[in-house]
Amino acid sequence: MPYPLLVVTAVTAEAEAVRAGADPGHVLVEPVGVGPAAAAAGTARLLATGRYRAVISAGIAGGFPGRAPVGATVLGTRSVAADLGAESPDGFLPIEELGFGSSLLVADPLLLKGLTAALPEAITGDVLTLATVTGAATTANTLATRFPQAVAEAMEGFGVATAASGANIPFLELRTISNPIGPRDRAAWRLKEAFAALSTASGALWTACG
Numbered sequence: 001m002p003y004p005l006l007v008v009t010a011v012t013a014e015a016e017a018v019r020a021g022a023d024p025g026h027v028l029v030e031p032v033g034v035g036p037a038a039a040a041a042g043t044a045r046l047l048a049t050g051r052y053r054a055v056i057s058a059g060i061a062g063g064f065p066g067r068a069p070v071g072a073t074v075l076g077t078r079s080v081a082a083d084l085g086a087e088s089p090d091g092f093l094p095i096e097e098l099g100f101g102s103s104l105l106v107a108d109p110l111l112l113k114g115l116t117a118a119l120p121e122a123i124t125g126d127v128l129t130l131a132t133v134t135g136a137a138t139t140a141n142t143l144a145t146r147f148p149q150a151v152a153e154a155m156e157g158f159g160v161a162t163a164a165s166g167a168n169i170p171f172l173e174l175r176t177i178s179n180p181i182g183p184r185d186r187a188a189w190r191l192k193e194a195f196a197a198l199s200t201a202s203g204a205l206w207t208a209c210g
């Protein structure tokens with residue numbers, strides 16, 4: 001079992017940032033595509049090999065203003081499918097209220113404990129998974145109100161967590177903040193800072209999770 005820890009990212013740039021910090025002898029890093037569907041399918045394919053004992057969804061993310069600033073590292077206590085449900089005139093109805101399952105998956109407590117100890121400056125809280133990047137103040141405010149424990153949003157965590165749950169493998173989401181969640185301003189994304197933070201945080205992965 002040469003790579004007991006699997007780290008799944010969306011894009012190659014994130015995978016390279018993780019590889020720059022992670023122990024290459026024990027941690028396999030694979031980009032599987034953007035969004036929850038690509039993340040779930042790619043992770044399920046990799047876990048089907050039976051080679052891994054834990055999986056981390058890692059990458060950059062948007063941070064809720066006042067909760068997770070640009071450059072921060074975030075450890076997800078839960079990965080939440082924020083847009084899984086139905087709209088109604090009275091507001092959003094989560095999948096739970098429709099009676100079709102759960103919109104949240106909880107991080108493995110041992111992985112979370114190990115990484116929290118190894119990364120004491122990291123912010124812990126819920127990480128939302130959305131198929132659409134938030135780009136308007138109204139959406140950002142609605143999400144902040146609906147999810148008071150959420151610190152960040154990204155596009156893959158719940159998909160990776162679903163595959164991990166199906167394979168009975170421990171899961172955790174690790175994110176570094178590239179941009180505030182709010183009105184779209186792609187030029188303001190601090191990719192270099194977020195990738196540097198991702199490399200630093202990845203240095204703790206094997207000692208904390210292995």
Ligand SMILES: O=C(O)c1cccc(C(=O)CC[C@H]2O[C@@H](n3cnc4c(=O)[nH]cnc43)[C@H](O)[C@@H]2O)c1
Binds near residue numbers: 010033132179
């Ligand atoms: O420029 C865009 O609008 C855009 C759309 C889709 C993906 C990207 C990426 O750069 C892919 C990387 C990855 O970044 C995560 N991410 C970063 N910030 C946010 C955010 O504010 N809301 C949601 N996701 C975010 C996401 O997991 C992407 O897969 C760029």
